[in-house]
Amino acid sequence: MNKAAHKELTKNQGLVFGALTSAEGPLTAYAILDQLRDDGFRAPLQVYRALEKLLEVGLVHRLESLNAFVACSHPGCSSHHAVAFAICETCGHVSEFAPNAALADLSSWAEKAKFRPSKTTIELRGTCANCSTQSAN
């Protein structure tokens, strides 16, 4: 009965999610594939299919400007489908944050334009605090 709605991951989905959570930064689908060869992964589709599900339930985000994927950084991530990312082009570090005012502004634009958004992508490319001080050194 009581089917655990969006919780149970299949073996492949669990492996992919594990690879992403234990990674320092974002991973491409092919990087994930390489990491999971020992677990029986052979073809990109195995990764893409797992990712598709993980994206759907919100456990994973796709970084469009990188063609890569990261695990959602929210603890009990259950509803966050609108987030933003700051991607350091020097060290590769990615920060996830919720830009509420920005989202509100975009919503208000959308309302005026009668545009119904289904997905919002916000990505900042640049240099993180750490790398900035390094180079200012």
Added chain:
Amino acid sequence: MNKAAHKELTKNQGLVFGALTSAEGPLTAYAILDQLRDDGFRAPLQVYRALEKLLEVGLVHRLESLNAFVACSHPGCSSHHAVAFAICETCGHVSEFAPNAALADLSSWAEKAKFRPSKTTIELRGTCANCSTQSAN
């Protein structure tokens, strides 16, 4: 002397820009290539190299979530490097707009985080006004 800093496009750059401006919506690099075969284009690099320059001077934008390119919709486009796009997933139409409050919010986040952004990507995927009324019909 007085070299026209960012104005003169080479033949290839002009052809690519022309293809994009006369297109209804965004084009992929390979779609551009196909359109320009009659003009002597043979290889993707010819397109990508032109695009690289056009992106650099701001005449063209890249839609990350589409892996495609659009001509900038500003008239005298000389300084606009931060814009947003609303992409209709039904008809493919793309609206470019300047979400100033959103950008301000993102800037303020960046300042707090000491993140120095070099490029900002904001893309809304969804359904445009036109397509919404069609389906509501």
Added chain:
DNA sequence: TATACTGGTGTTATAAAGTAACGATTGTGG
């Protein structure tokens, strides 16, 4: 003139990212 430097070009080959199509397997509900 010669030399060198810069930026654009043309071409071949290759890498990286993503999908189509087929069939086998597993679990759930009638």
Added chain:
DNA sequence: CCACAATCGTTACTTTATAACACCAGTATA
């Protein structure tokens, strides 16, 4: 048992992007 849906494994393929190499035109400098 059967039907259905979701997942899985595999092969082959498409789409997107880049590396490497050579050539040419313009321009500056000696």
